[in-house]
Amino acid sequence: MRRRLIQSTLAVVLVVIAVFGVSLVVVETRTISTSAQERVESEAVRLASIVDSRILGAEQITSEILADQVGEDRYAVVRIPGERPIEVGQKPSGEVIEATRTGEEGETVTVQEPRSAVTQEVGRTLLIIGAVALLAVIAAVLLALRQADRLASPLTDLAETAERLGSGDPRPRRKRYGVPELDRVADVLDNSAERIARMLTAERRLAADASHQLRTPLTALSMRLEEITLTDDPETVKDEATIALTQVERLTDVVERLLTNSRDPRTGSAVTFDLDEVIQQQLAEWRPAYRSSGRAIVSSGKRHLQAVGTPGAVAQVLAALIENSLMHGGGTVALRTRVTGNQAVIEVTDEGPGVPADLGARIFERTISGRNSTGIGLAVARDLAEADGGRLEMLQAQPAVFGLFLSRTPVKKKGDGDDTVR
Structure with a gap:
């Protein structure tokens, strides 16, 4: 029972983790990817507005001036009509997240961010979810062990109590477990033990009383029979036989009385x-x-x-x-x-x-x-x-x-x- 309870609890927890964990991973991955895309787009919009303001003010636009406006892990390209493209930062390799915006003066601003950053953030999130799932499994196993002990130990006690009753030991345990169903079984066993104890006591008492109460009339009857064997007088035999019959009647009365009192x-x-x-x-x-x-x-x-x-x-x-x-x-x-x-x-x-x-x-x-x-x-x-x-x-x-x-x-x-x- 203990093993089945642990296995069933663990199976339920694993199913819950599989259903909700996978869903959580999918949702978190999409959220992180969407958030990264929104950051890149916001960066492109901000950078385009800066370029527009400098063009309108006839100010010089160089990569050194724009370097402070672009994050270290991002790469930006500003294309102004009639001028050479202005590059800011180091162009990432591999997959990137990209956003492009066109300014009011016709310039184009493109911002890129390596997708590896998103992958790392997703990995950290998965690690946290995995750690939480592992803790949930450990907690479920510990809870299952505790519940198994709480249920298996009372059942073992009840089995021992029933075995004691079967072996002739009717002492009640008076032990309760805080589980209504198990306590009900314990009540029934204790009540049965008390009834068996009363029955055994009554039987022993009847046996003791019978052995004591029957001894006297049997002794008296034996004495009368001895008197009959020692005499040849018919009248004496008749008298002793009459008394012996009275003793037999008394003996019968004693037996009936003992049986009545036992009930x-x-x-x-x-x-x-x-x-x-x-x-x-x-x-x-x-x-x-x-x-x-x-x-x-x-x-x-x-x-x-x-x-x-x-x-x-x-x-x-x-x-x-x-x-x-x-x-x-x-x-x-x-x-x-x-x-x-x-x-x-x-x-x-x-x-x-x-x-x-x-x-x-x-x-x-x-x-x-x-x-x-x-x-x-x-x-x-x-x-x-x-x-x-x-x-x-x-x-x-x-x-x-x-x-x-x-x-x-x-x-x-x-x-x-x-x-x-x-």
Whole structure:
């Protein structure tokens, strides 16, 4: 492209020089020739008038007297009737420019000038025109190089940007070139890079969330299947199989929820549900794991609370908090329910050392973990809570107390009060 642009610019300049240069040479040559002829004719007229005045005054006319009236590079001949011709200057050789005038007394004055003078002046003019044309060509080449760089360099950058996008590097360049068409292409590539980056981020996030969120129900399902393999009691097998089917349903719900959040984190199917059912489900699922660790999990607080949200999402949030307490906490884990304003609150606490001071509020950031875990469990839990219009907060660091706040629909029942379920 660079070479084609330079060649096309140079061709245009050469055509312009050829058209206008030749015309200028012709015009200047004619102008110089006409000007020389007019000078010679003017000289002849002037010299004839001088001769007329001297004849009328009966003065002597000689070559010495007329020598001062004729230029050094000119030759003049004065012919007076009845007298010998008077010559002034040296007669030029070769081609000449000549003018003849006849005076009032019948005398004839002829003035000649060598054409070589005109040729020299034309040569100087051609040299100037040639120099100007050469400067124009040089300027055109330099301008073409600059324009080629201005156009070729952005195109090279845009090609590199497109190649980076194709190789999986979606970082936008944010570079503009001052050429509207090229800047438009750069805008499109940057917008595409941002969309690709968002898509890649969403895909990576979905993969990380799926691996984390599916681990818990798969573990619980595995434990139930192990219980089935270790018993011969039909009733126990039936009970464990029922629980396993519940785990499969929850696993399906987790997958659907993850796919929904990957498309639109704010898309939910909020309904009014009973918190006791979700809490009891979590207790049943996690008691075997806590029992294996020599720990206990209990619930307490206000009973028969109803909340607005997605039961599956609330179960996942509670599972993340319970699993977090199992991995990083200690002692008994307690799920307490209470009411504040128009919100139902589920607090999850344990008797462990709590959240390290250097983590603080960053505990909900992705990749932030107090131990060698994935660091995304609490981040996913907060996203799930916010997708249903609730919120997840750390109410206390030591010992750790996490609160899940959900909108509620008050239901008045006889016997509402504090109760503890173990």
